[in-house]
Amino acid sequence: MLAVAIELLIDTGRRPSEILNLPWDCLGHDHDDNYVLVYDDLKNNRPRRRLPITETTAKLISAQQHATRERFPDGNPTELVLLPASDQNGRRAMARHQIGRTHRDWLEALPTPIRRSDGSSYDLTTITPYSYRHTYAQRHADAGVALDVLAELMGHELLSSTQAYYQVGEKRRRAAVDRLANHRFDRYGNHIWRDAQALLDDEHARHALGQVSVPYGTCREPSNVQAGGGACPFRFRCVGCDHFHTDPSHLPEVKAYLHDLLRDRERVLAATDLENWAKTEALPSEVEIRRVKDLVHRVEEHLEQLTPVEQADIATAISAVRRTRQVTGLGMPSINRQPDLGKPLERP
Numbered sequence: 001m002l003a004v005a006i007e008l009l010i011d012t013g014r015r016p017s018e019i020l021n022l023p024w025d026c027l028g029h030d031h032d033d034n035y036v037l038v039y040d041d042l043k044n045n046r047p048r049r050r051l052p053i054t055e056t057t058a059k060l061i062s063a064q065q066h067a068t069r070e071r072f073p074d075g076n077p078t079e080l081v082l083l084p085a086s087d088q089n090g091r092r093a094m095a096r097h098q099i100g101r102t103h104r105d106w107l108e109a110l111p112t113p114i115r116r117s118d119g120s121s122y123d124l125t126t127i128t129p130y131s132y133r134h135t136y137a138q139r140h141a142d143a144g145v146a147l148d149v150l151a152e153l154m155g156h157e158l159l160s161s162t163q164a165y166y167q168v169g170e171k172r173r174r175a176a177v178d179r180l181a182n183h184r185f186d187r188y189g190n191h192i193w194r195d196a197q198a199l200l201d202d203e204h205a206r207h208a209l210g211q212v213s214v215p216y217g218t219c220r221e222p223s224n225v226q227a228g229g230g231a232c233p234f235r236f237r238c239v240g241c242d243h244f245h246t247d248p249s250h251l252p253e254v255k256a257y258l259h260d261l262l263r264d265r266e267r268v269l270a271a272t273d274l275e276n277w278a279k280t281e282a283l284p285s286e287v288e289i290r291r292v293k294d295l296v297h298r299v300e301e302h303l304e305q306l307t308p309v310e311q312a313d314i315a316t317a318i319s320a321v322r323r324t325r326q327v328t329g330l331g332m333p334s335i336n337r338q339p340d341l342g343k344p345l346e347r348p
């Protein structure tokens with residue numbers, strides 16, 4: 001049972017107290033019938049949170065449910081916990097110190113040292129059950145999961161809290177930004193070859209601050225850059241602005257913005273409770289929709305023309321850059337969207 005607890009910590013990145021307090025009936029499904037873990041975020045007092053999990057993790061939970069049921073066949077399933085202490089008819093979770101102690105014994109009994117990529121050994125005393133929350137964040141960040149999605153998975157309200165859970169080497173990030181510098185586009189979707197060094201310096205400077213100016217590209221308008229991205233003088237009409245540039249790392253946001261525009265257009269056109277003048281004002285501009293469509297098309301076309309090796313190279317660069325990106329969305333003409341959590345990652 002302790003091994004199950006540790007595997008769940010590794011797989012789900014939840015806090016140890018959240019794993020230990022899982023109810024017996026913690027396995028659920030989302031609307032697409034994929035597995036979710038239903039848990040209580042005790043630290044922030046948010047009950048019944050739902051975390052996407054892999055089938056492997058679901059099987060682990062299912063086997064533990066079975067084992068717990070066998071141990072306490074007379075217990076009411078609605079009162080049982082998944083990982084019960086041996087007393088109290090399965091209603092009390094095992095103590096946190098138990099898992100901490102067993103975890104330490106296990107680490108100390110490992111036949112070989114745990115090594116970093118540079119060959120140095122980890123100090124085992126620094127590895128605790130809570131460490132797996134960091135491992136979870138690092139694993140997702142390494143796989144290129146966007147920061148807002150990872151924050152949602154971690155249950156953080158502040159992106160900066162999530163960023164504290166993983167590391168991106170400065171060398172790696174600079175190399176990724178360098179690679180993307182040759183794949184930049186202006187607002188018309190024209191590939192920018194000239195001035196790459198200036199753009200690069202600009203991007204490095206922005207990343208040093210940990211943010212870009214606009215959600216689906218970068219802004220070079222001096223007053224807006226100085227204000228950290230929240231003071232656009234043109235009401236964030238970026239695809240109509242010469243200060244706007246983008247690259248393939250922003251493609252998911254450009255597509256999501258296009259989706260918002262199209263959806264808003266449908267909604268406004270279908271509205272029966274709006275006067276005509278209000279409809280006209282609320283309707284997204286056809287020119288903007290066309291511009292964003294062109295931009296998506298040209299960036300995708302550009303990526304398709306790359307060789308498989310270049311495509312793989314760009315994919316790596318995109319994932320490294322997206323890990324450090326923190327967007328300022330102040331005043332942006334977009335709808336607040338729940339991040340798409342996508343498919344859960346298998347543990348290596």
Ligand code: SF4
Binds near residue numbers: 221232234238243244
């Ligand atoms: S419209 Fe966009 S690119 Fe232009 S100044 Fe405003 S934020 Fe910058």
